[in-house]
Amino acid sequence: MRKYAETNSSYWLDDDFFQDDHYDIWGEEVSKPKGKDPMKLAGYRRAIGNFVRIVTGLPIPVRFTSQGESFTDGTTVTISASLKDKDFDSAVGLALHEGSHIRLTDFNILKDLENWIQRDDEYMMHIAKKHHLMEMGPDGLTDRPDRWRTSAYVMENLKNLINIIEDRRIDAWVYKNAPGYRGYYEALYDKYFNAKIIDKGLQSDEYTNLDWESFMFRICNITNPNRRFDVLRLDTIWKVLDLKNIARLEETEDVRDLAWELFKFIENLIPEPELGDCDGDCDGDGEEGSPKVSDEQFDEMLKDIEDGKCDGDDGSKAEGEEAKKGSGGSKGNAKMPELTLKQKEQLKKAIQKQNDFKDNKIKKTKVSKSLQKQMKAMENSGVSVKNVEHEQQRWSGTSIKRNTDVTVIKNFTKDLVNNIECGMWIDNSWQEWKLQDHNQWVREGIRRGVVLGKKLKVRAEERDTKFNRLRSGKIDKRMIANAGYGAEGIFEKIENFAYNPGIIHISIDNSGSMSGDRFQNAVTTAVAVAKACSMVENMDCVISFRASSYFVDSNRSSERPIILIAYDSRRHGMSQIKTMMPYVDTAGLTPEGLCFDAIMKEIVDSSRGKDSYFVNMSDGMPYYEGYCGEDAEKHTRQQVKNMVREGIKVISYFIDGRADSNSADTFRRMYGKEAQFINVNRIGDVAKSMNNKFLEII
Numbered sequence: 001m002r003k004y005a006e007t008n009s010s011y012w013l014d015d016d017f018f019q020d021d022h023y024d025i026w027g028e029e030v031s032k033p034k035g036k037d038p039m040k041l042a043g044y045r046r047a048i049g050n051f052v053r054i055v056t057g058l059p060i061p062v063r064f065t066s067q068g069e070s071f072t073d074g075t076t077v078t079i080s081a082s083l084k085d086k087d088f089d090s091a092v093g094l095a096l097h098e099g100s101h102i103r104l105t106d107f108n109i110l111k112d113l114e115n116w117i118q119r120d121d122e123y124m125m126h127i128a129k130k131h132h133l134m135e136m137g138p139d140g141l142t143d144r145p146d147r148w149r150t151s152a153y154v155m156e157n158l159k160n161l162i163n164i165i166e167d168r169r170i171d172a173w174v175y176k177n178a179p180g181y182r183g184y185y186e187a188l189y190d191k192y193f194n195a196k197i198i199d200k201g202l203q204s205d206e207y208t209n210l211d212w213e214s215f216m217f218r219i220c221n222i223t224n225p226n227r228r229f230d231v232l233r234l235d236t237i238w239k240v241l242d243l244k245n246i247a248r249l250e251e252t253e254d255v256r257d258l259a260w261e262l263f264k265f266i267e268n269l270i271p272e273p274e275l276g277d278c279d280g281d282c283d284g285d286g287e288e289g290s291p292k293v294s295d296e297q298f299d300e301m302l303k304d305i306e307d308g309k310c311d312g313d314d315g316s317k318a319e320g321e322e323a324k325k326g327s328g329g330s331k332g333n334a335k336m337p338e339l340t341l342k343q344k345e346q347l348k349k350a351i352q353k354q355n356d357f358k359d360n361k362i363k364k365t366k367v368s369k370s371l372q373k374q375m376k377a378m379e380n381s382g383v384s385v386k387n388v389e390h391e392q393q394r395w396s397g398t399s400i401k402r403n404t405d406v407t408v409i410k411n412f413t414k415d416l417v418n419n420i421e422c423g424m425w426i427d428n429s430w431q432e433w434k435l436q437d438h439n440q441w442v443r444e445g446i447r448r449g450v451v452l453g454k455k456l457k458v459r460a461e462e463r464d465t466k467f468n469r470l471r472s473g474k475i476d477k478r479m480i481a482n483a484g485y486g487a488e489g490i491f492e493k494i495e496n497f498a499y500n501p502g503i504i505h506i507s508i509d510n511s512g513s514m515s516g517d518r519f520q521n522a523v524t525t526a527v528a529v530a531k532a533c534s535m536v537e538n539m540d541c542v543i544s545f546r547a548s549s550y551f552v553d554s555n556r557s558s559e560r561p562i563i564l565i566a567y568d569s570r571r572h573g574m575s576q577i578k579t580m581m582p583y584v585d586t587a588g589l590t591p592e593g594l595c596f597d598a599i600m601k602e603i604v605d606s607s608r609g610k611d612s613y614f615v616n617m618s619d620g621m622p623y624y625e626g627y628c629g630e631d632a633e634k635h636t637r638q639q640v641k642n643m644v645r646e647g648i649k650v651i652s653y654f655i656d657g658r659a660d661s662n663s664a665d666t667f668r669r670m671y672g673k674e675a676q677f678i679n680v681n682r683i684g685d686v687a688k689s690m691n692n693k694f695l696e697i698i
Contacts, residue, residue, distance in 0.1 A: 036081060036367065036371060037552070038371055038374040038375045038378060038552055039378060039383060039385060039407070039551070039552065041064065041081055041367070041371070041375055042375040042378045042379050042383065043384070043385070044079075045062055045063070045064065045079065045375070045379075046379065048062055048077075048079055048091075048092055048095045049061070049062035051092060051095070051096060051181070051184075052077055052095055052096060052099035054178070055096050055099060055100065055174065055177070055178045055181060056099045056100060056102065056103040057103070058099075058102070058103055060075075060076070060077055060099050060102055060103075061075070061076050061077070062076070062077045062078075062079060062095060062099075063076060063077075063078055063079070064078065064079060064080070064081045064364075064366065064367045064372065064375075065078040065079070065080070065081075065364045065365075065366050065367075066366050066367055066368070066369060066372060074102060074105075074107040075102065076102075077095050077098045077099050077102070078098070078364065079091055079094070079095050079364065080364030080365045081364070081365040081366060081367045081371075082364070082365040087191075089183065089184050089187035089188075090184075090187040090188045090190070090191040090192075092184040092187075093181075093184035093185045093186075093187050093188030093189075094188055094362065096174060096178075096181055096184055096185070097167075097170065097171075097174075097185070097188060098360075100170045100173060100174050101166075101170055104169070104170055104173060104252075105166060105170070105252050106251060106252040106253065109252045109253055109256055110159070110162070110252075113155060113158065113159065113162075113256070114151050114155055116256075117151065117154055117155070117158065117260075118147070118151065123264070124145060124147075124150055124151075124154070125145055127145075127150055127153065127154060127267070128145030128146065128149075128150045129145075130267075130272050131150075131153060131272070131273060132273070133145060133146050133149045133150045133153060134146060154263070157212050157216075157263060157266075158259055158260065158263050160216050160355075160358060161219070161259035161262055161263055162252075162255055162256055162259040163358040163359070164216075164219055164220055164358065165241065165246075165249070165255045165258060165259055166252060166255045167358070168223075168241075168243055168246050169246050169247070169249050169255060171185065172243075172246045172247055173247070176247075192353055192354055192357045193220075193221065193224070193354060193357075194224070195350045195353075197343060197346045197347050197350050198221060198224065198226075198347070198350050198351075198354075199224065199226045200337065200339060200343060200347070201217070201339065201343075201347040201350075201351075202218070202221055202224055202226040202227055202228060203226050203228070203336065203337055204336050204337050204338060204339050205336045205338075206339055206344065206347065208228075208231045208232060210232070210269055210270050210271060211270060212266070212270065214232060215232055215266050215270075216355075217351055218231065218232055218234055219234075219237060220354055220358070221354075222234065222237070222238060222241065222243075223243065232269070233265075233269060236265075237262065237265075240258070240261075240262065240265075241258075370419075373419045374419050374420055374552065376415070376419075377413065377415040377416045377418070377419040377420055378416070378420065380411070380413060380415060380416075381409055381410065381411045381412065381413050381415070381416045382408075382409070382410030382411050383407065383408070383409050383410075383416075384407075384408050384410075385405050385406070385407055385408070386405070386406045386408050386597075386598040386599075387403050387404070387405055387406075388403065388404050388405075388406050388594050388597045388598055389401060389402070389403050390402055390404065390593070390594065390597070390627065390631070390632075390635045391631040391634070391635065392626045392627055392631060393626055393628060393629050393630075393631050394626070399631050402626070402627075404560070404561065404591075404594055404624075404627065405560050405561075406560065406561040406562070406563060406591070406594050406595060406597075406598035407551055407560055407561070407562045407563070408562075408563055408565075408598050408599060409562065409563070409564045409565060410565050411565065411568075411571065412425075412564055412565065412566040412567075412576075412580045412583075412584075413580070414579070414580065417580075417583055420551070420552055421550070421551075421552060422549055422550065422551050422552070422562070422587075423547075423549035423550060423585070423587030423588060424510070424545065424547060424549050424562055424564055424584065424585065424587050425564075425583040425584055425585055426438075426582075426583045426584075426585050431585075434585065435582050435583070438523070438581070438582035438583070438584070438585075439582045441520050441523050441524050441527070441582075442523070442524075442527050442577060442578060442581050442582055444524050444527075445523065445524040445525070445526070445527025445528045445530075445531065445577075446527060446528070446531050446574070446577075446578075448524065448525075448527075448528040448531075449527060449528040449529065449530065449531020449532045449534075449535075450531060450532075450535070451528075452528045452529065452531070452532040453531065453532035453533075453534075453535035453536065454535075500538075500609070500610055500611045501538040501539070501540075501609070501610045501611070502538060502539045502540070502610055502611040502612065502613070503539070503540040503541070503542065503606055503607060503610050503611075503612050503613070504529060504533060504539070504540070504541045504542070504612075504613045504614075504615055505541075505542045505544070505603055505606075505612075505613070505614050505615065506526045506529060506530075506541070506542065506543045506544070506615045506617070507544050507545075507546060507563075507595070507596070507614070507615070507616050507617070508522045508523070508526060508543070508544070508545050508546070508617045508618075509522075509545075509546060509547070509590055509592070509616075509617060509618035509619060509620075509655075510522075510545045510546065510547045510584065510585070510586045510587065511547045511548070511586065511587070511588055511589055511590040512547075512586055512587065512588060512589070513590070513619055513620060514586050514618075514619050514655065515586040518619050518655045519586050521655065522617045522655055523581065523584070525617070526543045526617070527543075527577055527581060529541060529615070530543060530567060530569065530574070530577060531574065531577075533569065534569065534574060540568075540569045540570050541567070541568075541569045542565060542567065542568045542569070542570075542606075543565075543566050543567040543568075543577075543581075544563055544564060544565045544566065544595075544599070545563070545564045545566060545584055546561070546562070546563045546564070546590075546591065546592070546595035547561075547562060547586065547587045547588045547589065547590070547591070548560060548561050548562065548587070548588035548589040548590075548591050548624050549562055549587040549588045559588070561591035561594045561595055561598070561624055562595075563595040563598055563599055564584070565599075566580060566581055566584055567580070567581065589623050589624045589625075590618070590620060590621065590622050590623050590624065591622065591623075591624035591627060592618065592621075592622030592632070592636045592670075593622055593627075593632060593635040593636030593637075593638070593639045594622075594624060594627060594635075596636065596639035596640075596643075597635070597639055600639060600642060600643075603643065603648065604642075604643070604646045604648070607646060607647065607648050611649075612646075612647065612648040612649065613648065613649045613650075613651060614643050614648050614649070614650045614651070615650075615651045615652075615653070616650070616651070616652040616653065616671070617652075617653045617655055618652075618653075618654070618655060618667075619654070619655045619663070620663045620666075620667075621633070621663055621666045621667075622635075622636050622670075633666055633669055633670055636670045637669065637670045637671075637672075640652075640670065640671055640672070650671065651676060651689060652667070652670075652671035652675050652676060653676050653689075654667050654675060654676065654677050664677065676689055
């Protein structure tokens with residue numbers, strides 16, 4: 001098996017989360033399932049969504065992109081559907097970054113940016129003249145600026161500056177408020193910014209021309225230790241950015257204002273293009289106009305910094321001085337390394353990757369609409385995977401420690417039936433006849449439940465016991481007359497007894513061997529008990545089914561034990577039984593104890609402070625692949641002991657089986673004195689058995 005990279009998420013992800021290889025119980029490699037695993041994707045999205053909510057303090061929705069490229073729209077974080085371990089931490093970091101933008105960035109500032117820059121008519125005229133962006137007339141350029149082309153030129157470069165500065169502001173906020181998530185951020189920037197070719201490019205003379213492409217490359221990577229302060233006036237820009245004190249920019253508006261001043265400063269450094277360099281046929285005198293911000297005016301922004309307040313993001317003034325001298329980040333008069341043609345092409349691609357990051361155009365693996373529906377159905381149904389450890393027999397007769405994934409479905413919904421393929425329930429597209437039969441079972445169960453509810457009268461009883469002739473307590477009116485004759489026992493006391501709130505968890509084996517009358521009797525009885533509980537005060541009922549089956553993909557490559565909670569009176573009304581119970585069907589094998597183990601915590605937690613009963617209905621021995629024989633019996637018996645130890649009363653019905661069979665012996669070993677060999681179709685026997693168990697509480 002391949003060794004997987006250690007990730008920052010290793011502490012909360014299962015060990016096999018990134019496992020691409022598939023092996024059977026004997027270690028032999030088997031075919032890999034086709035397509036994406038919606039269960040893992042759903043868990044992935046849920047975990048990242050929790051991270052985003054923790055960091056931002058906002059209930060920001062997290063979704064997978066279905067349009068090829070994602071974007072931060074100010075309300076939703078989009079994530080990639082790739083589960084490759086090498087991409088995972090950076091994907092988490094990107095989600096946290098986007099979520100923090102939603103938390104801190106005022107997107108209205110960016111939407112209104114064009115109107116905002118158009119207010120500076122004098123400067124826009126200067127830009128239009130300098131870059132020959134004037135309107136075209138019949139005789140060439142006019143004296144009026146082409147407002148659309150001028151705005152496009154300014155907007156493109158100003159937005160890039162805003163994005164760079166805003167990203168630094170966002171990052172500083174996350175580092176300060178959520179230091180535990182730095183590992184994800186470091187993975188994010190390792191992927192998009194810390195490439196070796198970027199380091200080489202920064203050290204070289206590439207992108208040192210006085211043009212916006214060079215400025216953007218150098219400013220975007222200004223925190224890289226390989227930066228050079230001896231080109232493009234980056235030493236001045238570094239001081240103005242003052243990254244150590246980036247928190248001084250409290251709002252996106254502050255970021256925009258700083259970016260605007262930087263834009264004008266850089267424009268002053270960029271020479272006017274030759275007429276032949278402009279787009280289209282242009283003419284005119286190329287008059288530059290009067291620039292809005294001169295070098296002297298821009299240098300006014302440095303006063304506080306020059307006074308010693310700051311000289312870099314690490315607070316080291318010496319670094320800035322050495323940079324100017326040519327050491328450290330700057331190479332001075334030393335010969336700069338030259339890049340090969342191949343390296344130049346690599347650098348260009350790396351820069352494009354950074355630009356995509358700044359513009360929120362990172363390509364992410366998308367999911368289909370059908371897969372989106374599957375994940376939504378699973379999330380709404382509370383589908384999860386529980387890893388269960390147990391002993392497992394080998395053909396040699398020895399046992400080894402094994403871990404088996406059990407699928408737990410906490411809420412059975414019609415959405416799940418419509419979107420997820422599983423043998424545990426009926427596909428109503430072609431098994432309508434089964435639904436009709438099962439509906440009759442449910443109706444019969446409700447009818448019997450009314451009878452059973454009347455028989456289970458013990459739970460509804462409330463008794464008062466009166467003690468009189470006491471020397472203290474409440475005065476007995478009938479004894480007042482004796483008080484004058486020296487009688488002291490004229491008091492009475494009434495003790496009231498009522499049952500605690502109770503809960504019954506009915507677990508039904510719906511493996512293939514239970515099909516037919518056995519499953520019908522089990523379902524009918526369970527529905528009857530649920531109906532009876534609805535008639536008894538303070539008594540809840542949960543009905544679950546357990547078997548093994550494929551889940552999601554019908555090629556059975558993902559077959560595993562499944563426990564399906566079809567009804568929970570704490571969440572559902574009787575309409576849930578009428579609507580969803582008919583869909584449950586028999587399938588697969590009998591992973592008895594594995595399923596008990598998977599929901600043991602839920603069973604125990606729900607029994608706190610209540611009279612709790614666990615009712616099992618099955619027809620044989622536990623079996624699931626190598627989970628069988630004595631080891632499986634012991635594991636199942638241990639789960640029963642765990643429940644009894646927690647004060648849960650266990651009733652286990654052996655469905656229509658002979659009490660003298662081999663299966664019955666196994667049943668006794670697993671459930672001990674809790675084993676009941678009765679015909680569950682005889683509702684009177686069930687009522688008597690359950691009443692006896694209720695009476696044990698008294």
